[in-house]
Amino acid sequence: MQPAENVDLNQISPVVLEEAIANYLKKHPEVIERALLSSGFLDKLATKEDLRLLIEMMDKRFEAVDKRFESVDKRFESLEKRLTFMQWFMGFGFAFLSVLIVLIKFLTVGPYP
16 A cells, blocks of 8 residues: 555545545554543443433423423313303303293283284
8 A cells, every 4th residue: 555645535435445444443443442532522421320310300300390280280170160160050041031031021921812
């Protein structure tokens, strides 16, 4: 292979370049390790403890949201009860008024000649 300074990367096919890099990294795994350590990538990985704490925190938040929705559900249930009561009350009221109007008409109308 030619020295690195004389190689034109545009003339090398991507497959050959990929194979050369893969072979080099197989022979020198410390390069990957140094790259990972210097990039700070390993510092960003979560431990099992971090994940456990995250899950606990999410569970607490979901429980709080559930409690909020339970209180909203109770409000809607009470509103539904009130509306049902009003519906029955108005139905009986209109029925009573209808019967009352019929009775008044029946009692106030004189005999037909």
